[in-house]
Amino acid sequence: MIRKILEHLPQTDCGMCGMTCADFAGFLLSGDLSPQDCPGLQEEAYSARRADLAALLESLAARAKSGHLIDPDKCTGCGICLIVCEYHVANDPESRRGKGPAKDAKVVLRIVNGRVVLADETLCTRLLQAADKCSKCQDHCPTQAIVLI
Structure with a gap:
């Protein structure tokens, strides 16, 4: 970006x-x-x-209200961000097993056409007032495609 x-x-x-x-x-x-x-x-x-x-x-x-800026030119679609997302781990059984979320799962991030996109940023724990500002998707992105502001 x-x-x-x-x-x-x-x-x-x-x-x-x-x-x-x-x-x-x-x-x-x-x-x-x-x-x-x-x-x-x-x-x-x-x-x-x-x-x-x-x-x-x-x-x-x-x-991005949650602060996610995703650079599609840098994203390789590896899916690491999906697996480390706090919301996914807490709410999606497939993510807890280290897999990507199911097609019908309510998730923050999703891989579409080989690139990560915000599926429903309102679910992101960064938007919770009492929560520490999670940055796992950014921290674990091997290509720095996700920037949180």
């Missing part, structure tokens, strides 16, 4: 913001910075990129 954000930045590593464009992209993804914090991006030559970046960041913010 950082690569997609980076495509919309000037990619000059000018340092006017105090960091590289790649580092800046990471802060945009986490929501700690906004496009307005990049002086180079404010130049007229980058107006189209600025608009595209705003649309991308808006869609990312709307996509």
Whole structure:
């Protein structure tokens, strides 16, 4: 996902913001910075990129209330995230046995066309106020395809 954000930045590593464009992209993804914090991006030559970046960041913010950002380009469909998910382990017998969830199981994550997708993020334990913020899917993803913000 950082690569997609980076495509919309000037990619000059000018340092006017105090960091590289790649580092800046990471802060945009986490929501700690906004496009307005990049002086180079404010130049007229980058107006189209600025608009595209705003649309991308808006869609990312709307996509995952639970904080899941899934990069389909990095996902290999290995299914490790399904097996370590706290909700799956607690509520799906197949997941407790180290298998993927059954087709009709209510689950947070599911493999579709060889890639992980959010099936029902409202089930994610990250949304429970009293819960510690689980990060097992991110922590165990071998390709870093899942980023939790």
